[in-house]
Amino acid sequence: MKHNFSAGPSILSQYTIKKVVEGVQNFAGTGLSVMEVSHRSKEFVAVMDEAQALFKELLNIPEGYHVLFLGGGASMQFAMVPMNLMRSKSAYLNTGAWAAKALKEAKLYGEVVEVASSKDATYNYIPKGYSVPEDADYFHITTNNTIYGTEIKEDIDCNIPLIADMSSDIFSRRVDVSKYGIIYGGAQKNLAPAGVTFVIIREDILGKVDRSIPTLLDYRTHIDKGSMFNTPPVLPIFAALQTLHWLKDMGGVEAMNKINVEKAALLYDEIERNKLFKGTVVNKEDRSIMNVCWVMEDAYAAYEKEFLEFATGKGMVGIKGHRSVGGFRASTYNALPKESVEALISVMQEFETAKV
Numbered sequence: 001m002k003h004n005f006s007a008g009p010s011i012l013s014q015y016t017i018k019k020v021v022e023g024v025q026n027f028a029g030t031g032l033s034v035m036e037v038s039h040r041s042k043e044f045v046a047v048m049d050e051a052q053a054l055f056k057e058l059l060n061i062p063e064g065y066h067v068l069f070l071g072g073g074a075s076m077q078f079a080m081v082p083m084n085l086m087r088s089k090s091a092y093l094n095t096g097a098w099a100a101k102a103l104k105e106a107k108l109y110g111e112v113v114e115v116a117s118s119k120d121a122t123y124n125y126i127p128k129g130y131s132v133p134e135d136a137d138y139f140h141i142t143t144n145n146t147i148y149g150t151e152i153k154e155d156i157d158c159n160i161p162l163i164a165d166m167s168s169d170i171f172s173r174r175v176d177v178s179k180y181g182i183i184y185g186g187a188q189k190n191l192a193p194a195g196v197t198f199v200i201i202r203e204d205i206l207g208k209v210d211r212s213i214p215t216l217l218d219y220r221t222h223i224d225k226g227s228m229f230n231t232p233p234v235l236p237i238f239a240a241l242q243t244l245h246w247l248k249d250m251g252g253v254e255a256m257n258k259i260n261v262e263k264a265a266l267l268y269d270e271i272e273r274n275k276l277f278k279g280t281v282v283n284k285e286d287r288s289i290m291n292v293c294w295v296m297e298d299a300y301a302a303y304e305k306e307f308l309e310f311a312t313g314k315g316m317v318g319i320k321g322h323r324s325v326g327g328f329r330a331s332t333y334n335a336l337p338k339e340s341v342e343a344l345i346s347v348m349q350e351f352e353t354a355k356v
């Protein structure tokens with residue numbers, strides 16, 4: 001039995017996997033694979049329409065917003081956001097390597113204000129008490145910092161369009177979409193296999209820049225064509241739809257959040273209790289419910305590799321921390337069952353019994 005804690009690509013619900021297998025073999029009764037039919041066939045258009053509708057339903061997306069499914073990953077959004085929105089100045093909160101990459105792209109298009117950064121402490125906290133320049137064209141945040149295990153769990157108030165990279169926490173909690181201009185993310189953390197990027201966008205923030213934007217990188221192209229300007233990533237979109245069905249069956253984002261909070265609390269409590277380990281994110285309110293990071297206590301640092309091997313031998317997959325943080329990281333995305341967290345905790349306790 002494997003317990004998949006991978007940070008991304010990562011665990012998907014068994015329902016998603018089963019339904020994708022079925023669709024790969026015989027899509028919507030066509031006798032053909034979802035991979036070999038036209039994206040303009042009525043069967044696939046129905047997939048696209050339903051995926052957009054379920055996004056709107058599950059996240060309670062208000063009027064005036066569109067849901068797009070694009071290629072290029074979250075990383076392409078780092079460039080599309082400034083290209084489409086930045087007249088002369090933008091503001092960024094630097095909470096991690098992904099946030100820093102987004103900020104770097106924006107610099108190609110004008111002045112970028114870094115309103116605050118936690119880089120000096122390996123991004124192990126979320127900066128607070130910063131001020132956002134009112135004359136910036138937008139403010140960009142990364143709500144969940146996948147590598148460091150910090151998370152902004154509340155929708156912040158902002159007087160200029162708020163743009164959020166929610167690659168690794170979309171659908172993990174309720175979001176007040178009306179507070180955002182754009183929410184985007186790669187699907188491979190909490191939704192679908194790699195290859196599709198979701199973009200939730202308020203149309204009225206567009207059309208304010210003078211620069212020419214390549215057709216494919218212009219959000220308006222994809223709004224006008226319903227994400228069908230060119231061939232969309234059909235298989236990942238089909239998989240995303242299955243996850244959305246599963247999420248709805250599970251009771252939606254609020255039910256999911258309840259389970260996620262519970263799973264993360266179990267693990268954080270064990271890290272605190274266990275003599276071998278310590279968490280890397282000290283402020284409780286900054287701790288991510290999606291990526292839990294910890295290291296060995298100094299006195300037991302020499303056991304790091306051995307614990308990793310021990311845990312791997314017991315079926316724990318993907319718990320090695322990112323190289324910039326070291327130690328361990330357990331990603332507890334929506335599809336990860338509570339039993340997997342319990343299994344990891346048992347392994348931590350077993351190792352403690354053997355060593356302390």
Ligand SMILES: *Cc1c(COP(=O)(O)O)cnc(C)c1O
Pocket residue numbers: 008072073074075076098142144145146165166167168185186187189
């Ligand atoms: C994984 C990740 C990205 C990068 O996504 P790609 O789809 O690989 O470009 C960006 N932001 C965050 C927060 C991530 O976790």
